[in-house]
Amino acid sequence: MRKKFIAWLVLFAILLPISEPSLAALSEAESAAAAADYQKYCALCHGADRQGYLNDHAPSLRSESLIRSGFPTEIKYTIGYGRRGTPMGAYSEEMGGPLSRAEIDRLARWLKDQVGVEPLHLSTEPVSGDIDLGATIYAGHCAQCHGGQGEGVTAPAIGNPAMLSLHTDEFLKYAIENGRDGTEMRAFRETLSADEINGVTAFLRTRATGWVAEQPALQAPPKSDRYILNPDASAPDFKLKDGRYVLSEDLYRALQDKRRMVLLDTRVTSMWQMAHIAGSVPIPYYYERYDQLVADLPDDGTWIITYCECPRAAAESVNERLREFGLENTAVLWEGIQGWVTLGYPVSVGQTLAEQTSP
Ligand code: HEC
Ligand code: HEC
Incomplete structure (x- = not known):
């Protein structure tokens, strides 16, 4: 009980500050800074023009429907806390990500300004309805895109407890009624x-059970003298798929055999904090100090494996940079960490503050 209570306290302590209203217009300099943040942190998946669907089926960030229903709170929560279990990571510093509250606020306001519509500030009251009827409608009209269990296929994971805990019923209902202009999500108000x-x-709300946003107890990433795993051992004998990819099975065997290599986790750093392959170093896809990194990495042909969430976009971008710097024997984990976990291979899980403080 006590643990749950502390977890809730942590949830409120971290969610409240992010939900402060953002009213003032962005200055030109703020707008330019937000645009640069967008390109650095978000364009990889949501696309340079916010069109969505560049990687990992990331949704469009330029539909009027999203901005009207989601600005500011729902959009800021999603950026700050991510949607756990999907490739959408948490970007707030509290969660181990790169952005301060003020930067998240600026980014959300910039997204709104790009679309140029005013938010509706929907009610936060629950929507009541016939759940059995809803289940039938879901199976018949929604499952083909959102997945039988709402796990997301080509469309967002709307049965994901983390997503549902961050969003109100009216936000969901607005998307269902009005669709998301410019995307596959049509307006169901017509049918x-x-x-x-x-x-x-x-x-959908019935699926939102038991998820709590817990603030992680942030761990320090390994220092450069600990980048190489098993420094005294011999190299693994990887046979790459398409000249670039290593299979989870082969990486797992090499880790079990304690072979010499470097493992880089290329997701937003909050995801490394939550869970990562043991021994990996967080070098996110938006990392910029490559001169420093390359100086810290061995240049003797030691294998350097990058991985990301699901399955390869971020890892490929870091792998590409390393190859540009002339590093040999670089590879990308084919299945990504989601595939790795699905295949039953282990990850090292971070602690939360609630776990640390509970007796
Ligand atoms: C690694 C890919 C990836 C990156 C990088 C990424 N996102 Fe996402 N984002 C996603 C995916 C996938 C979803 C949908 C997740 C789901 O609910 O299934 C999503 C969802 C969202 C949503 C919710 C949209 C909606 O329709 O409700 C917002 C807002 C968002 N992202 C903003 C951002 C911003 C801003 C950044 C940069 C700070 C960013 N994302 C970076 C993959 C990404
Ligand atoms: C043809 C595929 C398709 C069907 C069918 C479909 N959706 Fe969607 N839905 C999508 C896509 C794609 C998105 C994301 C659009 C975007 O880029 O903003 C979406 C978005 C949503 C969202 C907003 C999610 C978020 O992350 O903000 C909700 C809620 C939703 N759909 C509910 C439903 C429900 C309920 C049904 C059935 C009545 C349904 N959808 C049917 C494709 C579909």
């Missing part, structure tokens, strides 16, 4: 009745 829409919204 479903009000009861059916309320039912499917209430049905």
